[in-house]
Amino acid sequence: MRRQTQPSGINPAGSSRLRLDPLSLPLCFSARDVRADGGVRQVEIHRERVVLRRRIAGMRMAVNVRVSDFIGIGLRGIDGEAQMLALIHRDPSLTIPLGISADREELDAASAMWSEIFGLPQLPEEKRREPAARRRRRNVISKRRPRFLVRRRAGDTARELSVHRGEREIIARN
Template sequence: MRRQTATSGVNPAGSSRVLRLDPLSLPVSFDAQDARADNGVRRVELHRERVVLRRAVHGMRMAINLRVSDFRGIALRGIDDAQMLVLAHRDPSLNIPLCVSSDRDEIASAWQIWSDIFALPQLEESPFEPAPRRRRRNAIRARRPKFLVRRRGGGPLDATRVHRDEREIIARN
């Protein structure tokens, strides 16, 4: 496994230099910006089949392990005077930057290579909303069988009825 070093083209988070990850030398590990994480940095480990995001939030360290097939595709985003390739997820906070450059030919070739390596579609920049929240199952259904939910609740028992000051009718033989 090859390690990415400061001289191999991977820049630290917050750097204004160009970010270029080599898709042919996976697995790769690098730091990326994360607004929610402590110090604004998260560690990304990128493999052919999976992605591991490591970050600390309020002192609690966590690792998020995602399959590459869980991502929507490789998206092309425009930023100021450059373009950026992103491994796009339904949750925008899980997007992973792959390449930032102002050279259109370089971006186009990298876009095709990343798409082929991960077997994901190439996505154009578009306003995307996160997927709607899935409905959860009804809490009561989990506790009672279906036919009991349909049934009417029972009323008070006959033994609890008290009749006062009435004439009692008794049938004798």
């Protein structure tokens, strides 16, 4: 049986203000997930790993991610003056919210504590950027040769094979 942990933090994750305490690990809380059934996922944060539990199309799944796989601790703007302190991953769907507040000093102090506990760098605040343009799927290279033939070296049919005549051959006969 799995060890049960109590939800921690001042306010639950569904409220407008979230603040998790890094000194009371392991933590277990609910966070918003637009792709999950019910729009909610369960997050467990331990010192070495983060476990995300959610249900998609009726199928339960648990994603276990090492803390060392995360990029760092960073601030993300939400709306107006509120900002979110998050454990940032390369895959945006694996980013974990750690705190939401409008007080910048409080978020900076919390960021330093989370960074020290996990041994991850503090990332600069990310500006909203336009996503990169999609690459074209059909390009010139795809029309040359099939992939399995690219690995093979093409034969040289222009050159005639050499034939040796008038020489003694050694043939093994039974």
